[in-house]
Amino acid sequence: MPNIEDVRILVIEDEEFIRTIIFQILSKLRVSKISEAVDGGEGFRKTMLMKPDLIFCDIHMEPVNGIQFLTKLRSFNKPEIANTPVVFLTSDTQESNVMKAKKLKVSGYMVKPVSVNDFKKQITRILKIDL
Numbered sequence: 001m002p003n004i005e006d007v008r009i010l011v012i013e014d015e016e017f018i019r020t021i022i023f024q025i026l027s028k029l030r031v032s033k034i035s036e037a038v039d040g041g042e043g044f045r046k047t048m049l050m051k052p053d054l055i056f057c058d059i060h061m062e063p064v065n066g067i068q069f070l071t072k073l074r075s076f077n078k079p080e081i082a083n084t085p086v087v088f089l090t091s092d093t094q095e096s097n098v099m100k101a102k103k104l105k106v107s108g109y110m111v112k113p114v115s116v117n118d119f120k121k122q123i124t125r126i127l128k129i130d131l
Contacts, residue, residue: 004031010037010046013061039061040057040065044072047084055086087109
């Protein structure tokens with residue numbers, strides 16, 4: 001079981017205010033290795049560099065949205081990158097996006113606004129860490 005202080009998390013979110021809140025929540029959970037990206041393109045580049053253990057990603061971003069990011073990630077030719085767990089963060093509960101995300105093997109789906117407990121549940125479930 002990994003230690004929460006060693007877990008690398010990437011947050012892909014275009015709104016700075018939301019990124020700041022997520023950073024604060026993750027810090028409360030003792031996550032110290034947090035990277036940020038403002039869209040799916042930057043998120044993909046950072047995924048290649050840092051090889052995160054978990055990614056929290058908004059769906060609606062420009063120019064590269066969350067669905068496009070996840071499509072590119074899942075089709076990458078290295079399984080250790082392609083299989084990185086991704087949890088979508090969105091205010092969108094539109095069924096078509098939920099279905100697209102499920103087809104792309106999204107690891108989780110969180111509807112904004114999110115709480116410390118929401119993050120705790122996802123991290124615990126996906127990474128098998130007791131928080």
